Amino acid sequence: xxxxxxxxxxxxxxxxxxxxxxxxxxxxxxxxxxxxxxxxxxxxxxxxxxxxxxxxxxxxxxxxxxxxxxxxxxxxxxxxxxxxxxxxxxxxxxxxxxxxxxxxxxxxxxxxxxxxxxxxxxxxxxxxxxxxxxxxxxxxxxxxxxxxxxxxxxxxxxxxxx
Amino acid sequence: xxxxxxxxxxxxxxxxxxxxxxxxxxxxxxxxxxxxxxxxxxxxxxxxxxxxxxxxxxxxxxxxxxxxxxxxxxxxxxxxxxxxxxxxxxxxxxxxxxxxxxxxxxxxxxxxxxxxxxxxxxxxxxxxxxxxxxxxxxxxxxxxxxxxxxxxxxxxxxxxxxxxxxxxxxxxxxxxxxxxxxxxxxxxxxxxxxxxxxxxxxxx
Numbered sequence: 001x002x003x004x005x006x007x008x009x010x011x012x013x014x015x016x017x018x019x020x021x022x023x024x025x026x027x028x029x030x031x032x033x034x035x036x037x038x039x040x041x042x043x044x045x046x047x048x049x050x051x052x053x054x055x056x057x058x059x060x061x062x063x064x065x066x067x068x069x070x071x072x073x074x075x076x077x078x079x080x081x082x083x084x085x086x087x088x089x090x091x092x093x094x095x096x097x098x099x100x101x102x103x104x105x106x107x108x109x110x111x112x113x114x115x116x117x118x119x120x121x122x123x124x125x126x127x128x129x130x131x132x133x134x135x136x137x138x139x140x141x142x143x144x145x146x147x148x149x150x151x152x153x154x155x156x157x158x159x160x161x162x
Numbered sequence: 163x164x165x166x167x168x169x170x171x172x173x174x175x176x177x178x179x180x181x182x183x184x185x186x187x188x189x190x191x192x193x194x195x196x197x198x199x200x201x202x203x204x205x206x207x208x209x210x211x212x213x214x215x216x217x218x219x220x221x222x223x224x225x226x227x228x229x230x231x232x233x234x235x236x237x238x239x240x241x242x243x244x245x246x247x248x249x250x251x252x253x254x255x256x257x258x259x260x261x262x263x264x265x266x267x268x269x270x271x272x273x274x275x276x277x278x279x280x281x282x283x284x285x286x287x288x289x290x291x292x293x294x295x296x297x298x299x300x301x302x303x304x305x306x307x308x309x310x311x312x313x314x315x316x317x318x319x320x321x322x323x324x325x326x327x328x329x330x331x332x333x334x335x336x337x338x339x340x341x342x343x344x345x346x347x348x349x350x351x352x353x354x355x356x357x358x359x360x361x362x363x364x365x366x
Contacts, residue, residue, distance in 0.1 A: 026315065097308060
């Protein structure tokens with residue numbers, strides 16, 4: 001079960017064939033997007049930091065943003081024989097690690113990341129079948145190719161599978 | 163100027179900034195606790211986002227993070243990351259309890275930790291202020307107890323809008339001989355470290 005674990009860093013994306021495990025550690029306001037194709041059992045994961053590439057001055061790293069990151073990941077999966085129609089998505093992250101009084105845009109970045117992620121997936125007709133998002137705690141996720149389950153590990157909120 | 167344009171002289175100047183700021187903060191902490199506090203030589207960490215998570219020896223290590231915005235002529239963040247044992251000890255000493263007594267994260271201890279963050283950040287930034295003549299102030303502190311990776315990513319995200327790398331000026335605090343208390347991170351935004359370098363005459 002632990003064979004072939006691939007780590008996905010912040011502002012990074014990876015995909016893997018079966019059998020494979022993708023993981024990303026310590027998600028805060030970033031969102032981890034796990035894409036699964038049950039036919040080929042190819043899995044993909046993106047770890048995005050910010051919602052929209054056009055709102056940033058520097059958008060050369062496509063994996064940094066929800067819009068460009070998700071599209072790039074889907075494209076890579078399609079290149080490897082996945083049909084877009086059969087992809088489903090699971091989401092985790094988008095927390096607000098620090099609570100300030102006020103609530104400026106920067107502070108709400110977790111929520112905005114989740115909203116942008118869902119909007120992009122909706123445009124691509126990829127259904128979000130489960131999610132563990134929001135709150136104020138960090139998450140580590142592990143994504144398994146055999147059945148597409150996503151483990152969400154936290155400090156103080158236990159381990160869940162979504 | 164991009165982060166990659168910084169040369170070793172610039173980095174030495176930034177290191178010295180960390181030295182002076184953190185030195186002042188360490189003195190404040192020593193007075194507060196009535197203990198000897200040492201610090202290591204500051205490190206300038208210029209990282210891609212993939213590395214940020216791993217700075218404190220593991221993205222999933224539970225830590226206490228106190229985050230303050232930096233306002234004025236220099237903007238960015240100060241993040242004080244405490245080992246859980248150290249946070250425990252700090253609160254107990256401030257509350258007049260035995261240092262190793264088990265601590266609950268209740269309202270009062272959280273508030274005490276934030277106040278420690280306030281005092282240390284205040285001394286760090288006021289040292290920078292007197293060094294440079296710039297106006298530099300801390301915003302109100304916020305606290306989180308969670309995975310190191312999730313906490314360290316917060317300042318990084320803000321800079322993700324303009325850059326693909328971030329610059330952290332890190333100083334480690336040590337109590338007694340070798341017991342690590344935590345790490346102090348000054349994370350200036352791009353305009354701010356240039357302004358700091360300019361003011362100190364390190365840019366031509």
